[in-house]
Amino acid sequence: MANDAPTNPTRLYKGRGAISNLAGRFVDQVSSRESDGWELELEPLQRIETLAIEEKAKSIIATNNSPDIPFSQSINAYRGCEHGCIYCYARPAHAYMDLSPGLDFETRLFYxxxxxxxxxxxxxxKGYQCSPIAMGTNTDPYQPLEKDKQITRQLLETLQRHRHPLTIVTKSQLILRDLPILAEMAQDNLVHVAISVTTLDNDLKRKLEPRTAGPAARLRTIEALSNAGIPTAVMAAPMIPAINDSELEKILTGASDAGAIQAAYILLRLPFEVAPLFRQWLAEHYPERAAHVMSLVQQSRGGKDNQSEFGERQRGTGVFAQLLRQRFKIHCRKLGLNERKLALDCSHFTLPPQTGDQQSLF
Structure with missing residues (x-):
């Protein structure tokens, strides 16, 4: 599929996080818009609309054995994410479909x-072993497209029907649509939810995550989930040096006050095409701070933009990363977060009926 948005020049698009359609690593040739000298400036770029593309998947459960990931099974109902978070580590996946990890990732969505x-x-x-299925590990299961397609809702109903445990990570208050299902599953210890809160600053939120719920709405979502008896965590992620890391304690406090009982954080990750996209974003929004931000990032990533080693990719190394880790631990201890180790119950799982099974008359 060809890119509809240009690879160049960079510019702000209302409601979009990326400011270019940076070519993916597998593209041999790219095109760019250049002035021929006859016009004072390039012709205006058209508004980029969101396109939903049907994908007939062949399988739905992805498995992993990564030692630094707390789940072995996951489901992603969507490829791409309209939330447009500039830092999203899932962006490079669009390159495998000959699409840009930039604007294409936010506007060419697959369901x-x-x-x-x-x-x-x-x-x-035969032989399926029940273990919690994680949703929201790559793209948000409650991104705007879910309101229309309801793929996440259908998956949730299937898991509830067979009493299968799951975890959900989201930035969206759309999850409250499914509150009755989640509350019922929580009674049997079948679900945990984490709400991602990156910043409490509305202006920064609009730049970082343009089509996500505002900070206050996310805290209200934590409160509603907690009041419904659903074990709820806050994900302070990602922590970006000299951009939002100063908010860590405020985010944890706000979430705890709203009812969160668990917390986690992730240091900014910049794999593959995410690094140049993030650099473009910095140059546009924080030009006076860009060099300092990237210096701190590289100090925390062994002198590089990114670390992919297990155990280090989530937390980083070096002085800044160590201080962030200590700040997180100290404040969680102060708030009483992470005091209980939560484990979902897999013993309630009921197998779907097999073809030819004798149905009970009673």
Whole structure:
């Protein structure tokens, strides 16, 4: 599929995080817009609309054995994410479809209409071992497209029907649409939810995560989930040096006051095409601070933009990363966060009926 937005020049698009359609690493040739000298400036760029593309997936559960990830199974109902978070480490995945990790990632979205059917098939497979399924590990399961497509809702109903445990990470208050289902599952210890809160500053939120719920709405979502009896955590992620790291304690305090009982954080990750996209974003929004931010990032990443080693990619190394880690631990201890180790219950799982199974008359 060809890129509809230009690779160059960079410019702000209202409601979008990336400011270019930076070419993916697998593209051999790229095109750019250049003035021929006859015009004072380039012709205006057209507004970029969101395009939803149907994808008939062949499987739905992804597995991993990474030692620094607390789950072995995950589901992503969507590819790409309209939230437009500039730092999103899932952006490079669009390069595998010959699309840009930049604006394409936010505007060329793929949804899987057969997701719940595939989930039923996966749970029915002989030898399936029940373990919590994580949702929201790559793209947000409650991004704006979910309001129309309801793929996440269908998956949730399937998991509830078979009493299968799951975890959810989201930035969206749309999750409250499914509050009755989640509350019922929580009664049997089948669900935990984490709400990502990157900043409490509305202006910074609009720059970093243009199509996400505001900070106050996210805290209200934590409160609503907690009041419904759903164990809820806050994800202070990512922590970006000299951009939002000063807010760490305020984010934890606000979430704790709203009812969160668990907390986690991730230091900014800049894999593959995310690094140049983030540098473009810095140059546009914080030009006077850009060099300092990237210096701190590299000090925390072994002199590079990114570290991919297990155990270091989430937390980083060096003085800044160590101080951030200590600040997090101290404030969590002060607030009483992470005092209980939560484990979901897999013993309630009921296998979907097999073809030819004798149905009970009672």
């Amino acid at each position: 899987k209409p057969n997701a719940s059917e595939l989930l039923e098939q996966a749970l029915r497979k």
